[in-house]
Amino acid sequence: MNESESFNEQTLDESTMTSFDHLIINANIATFSAHYGFDLYENEDPDSVPYGQLENAAIGIKNGKIAWIGVQEQIVTHLPHYQKNQITDVDGKWITPGLIDCHTHIVYGGNRSNEFEARLQGASYQDIAAQGGGIVATVSATREASIESLFTQSEKRLVALMKEGVTSIEIKSGYGLDLDTERKMLTVARQLGEKYDIHVSTTYLAAHALPPEYKSHMQNRADDYIEQVCEWLPILHAEGLVDAVDGFCENIAFSSDQIRRVFEVARSLDLPVKLHSEQLSDIGGSALVAEYKGLSSDHLEHLSEEDIAKMAASNTVAVILPGAFYTLRDTKLPPIEALRTHRVPMAISTDCNPGTSPLTSLLLTMNMGCTLFYLTPEEVLAGSTVYAAQALGLPNKGKIEVGCDADLALWDIARPADLAYQMGLNPIQGIMVQGQWREAI
Numbered sequence: 309m310n311e312s313e314s315f316n317e318q319t320l321d322e323s324t325m326t327s328f329d330h331l332i333i334n335a336n337i338a339t340f341s342a343h344y345g346f347d348l349y350e351n352e353d354p355d356s357v358p359y360g361q362l363e364n365a366a367i368g369i370k371n372g373k374i375a376w377i378g379v380q381e382q383i384v385t386h387l388p389h390y391q392k393n394q395i396t397d398v399d400g401k402w403i404t405p406g407l408i409d410c411h412t413h414i415v416y417g418g419n420r421s422n423e424f425e426a427r428l429q430g431a432s433y434q435d436i437a438a439q440g441g442g443i444v445a446t447v448s449a450t451r452e453a454s455i456e457s458l459f460t461q462s463e464k465r466l467v468a469l470m471k472e473g474v475t476s477i478e479i480k481s482g483y484g485l486d487l488d489t490e491r492k493m494l495t496v497a498r499q500l501g502e503k504y505d506i507h508v509s510t511t512y513l514a515a516h517a518l519p520p521e522y523k524s525h526m527q528n529r530a531d532d533y534i535e536q537v538c539e540w541l542p543i544l545h546a547e548g549l550v551d552a553v554d555g556f557c558e559n560i561a562f563s564s565d566q567i568r569r570v571f572e573v574a575r576s577l578d579l580p581v582k583l584h585s586e587q588l589s590d591i592g593g594s595a596l597v598a599e600y601k602g603l604s605s606d607h608l609e610h611l612s613e614e615d616i617a618k619m620a621a622s623n624t625v626a627v628i629l630p631g632a633f634y635t636l637r638d639t640k641l642p643p644i645e646a647l648r649t650h651r652v653p654m655a656i657s658t659d660c661n662p663g664t665s666p667l668t669s670l671l672l673t674m675n676m677g678c679t680l681f682y683l684t685p686e687e688v689l690a691g692s693t694v695y696a697a698q699a700l701g702l703p704n705k706g707k708i709e710v711g712c713d714a715d716l717a718l719w720d721i722a723r724p725a726d727l728a729y730q731m732g733l734n735p736i737q738g739i740m741v742q743g744q745w746r747e748a749i
């Protein structure tokens with residue numbers, strides 16, 4: 309398919325061309341849509357178009373959805389039918405889908421900069437743990453916080469992400485590790501979505517760590533805790549708080565057999581699963597996710613080629629998290645080339661969390677993905693849009709094509725690669741959510 313053919317498909321009759329709620333004109337568009345030639349894995353194909361990009365194009369929006377996409381000339385004769393405030397002339401700037409951060413822990417109490425400082429002054433992880441630091445510190449602060457305080461502490465992080473064009477976000481629980489605090493975290497996540505008019509996908513992550521009350525010198529009651537995790541899930545799901553289920557499958561957390569028990573409950577509730585897998589070792593997390601046809605498997609530094617093939621067969625997204633790799637000064641790279649070879653879609657995300665990735669910039673994450681993991685700018689942008697949407701099970705987001713939600717970001721850039729190239733410069737010019745421009749960015 310070439311660009312002019314795809315445009316011709318979009319020529320509509322006069323009454324339709326004059327019926328849009330809003331028009332964006334004079335735009336360059338990175339669509340990330342296969343309709344416009346986007347295909348990361350077919351670079352040799354003469355019909356593939358980087359970023360699925362369209363130049364000198366226009367978008368018609370109706371009822372919060374993208375209703376038409378075409379070349380500028382196709383809309384010019386219809387412009388007199390529209391009021392001035394129905395037309396946004398972007399003067400050659402770039403439009404991308406609204407960005408999607410598909411793996412975050414932005415709802416938490418407290419902060420661990422004291423540990424960051426202590427470590428740089430020579431304290432070991434063991435020293436810090438012995439003083440009640442690490443994830444236990446975040447669990448305590450999150451349990452102690454009122455719902456209002458937890459909201460106020462968390463919204464700053466959400467706003468920072470939104471200012472860079474994020475229009476959909478995933479937020480996990482996992483610092484409560486008891487029923488009431490897991491509920492509090494997921495409630496705050498829902499409240500953030502309502503206040504800021506941003507799509508929030510909530511994820512139940514009670515299987516994140518063993519809570520302190522289940523640990524002692526004498527015994528490790530991980531199986532007992534997993535039983536609780538399995539009991540709480542239907543309760544919180546019935547309250548409308550859970551969109552997906554996650555766990556931490558690792559030697560220092562839970563075994564794949566323990567995670568399987570949680571996944572069985574998720575399956576009985578028809579909830580999709582995902583997993584923190586192969587960050588520090590390979591104990592079979594991604595194979596388990598693939599078996600349950602999960603949405604995504606995340607981290608993956610120690611992922612084997614055998615399990616990559618399983619992910620490809622189950623259409624599971626590989627979520628790559630360079631912020632944690634950077635913060636931990638990890639040296640083991642995720643198997644990017646094998647993921648490419650097997651055509652596993654790759655998403656990237658901030659993994660914003662207080663311990664291993666205190667990162668609230670998806671643009672900087674893109675740069676890290678390129679610099680640390682040798683991803684291309686097209687891959688990291690696709691990983692923050694179309695494949696991030698797939699990782700959240702949102703087929704109508706993350707790309708610009710007819711029928712998709714009109715969640716868009718407008719950028720003052722020369723070309724899409726600028727978004728991954730710059731560090732610390734935010735070229736956002738406008739954010740549209742469900743067909744409405746945000747008044748303030």
Ligand SMILES: [Zn+2]
Binds near residue numbers: 412413661
């Ligand atoms: Zn995480």
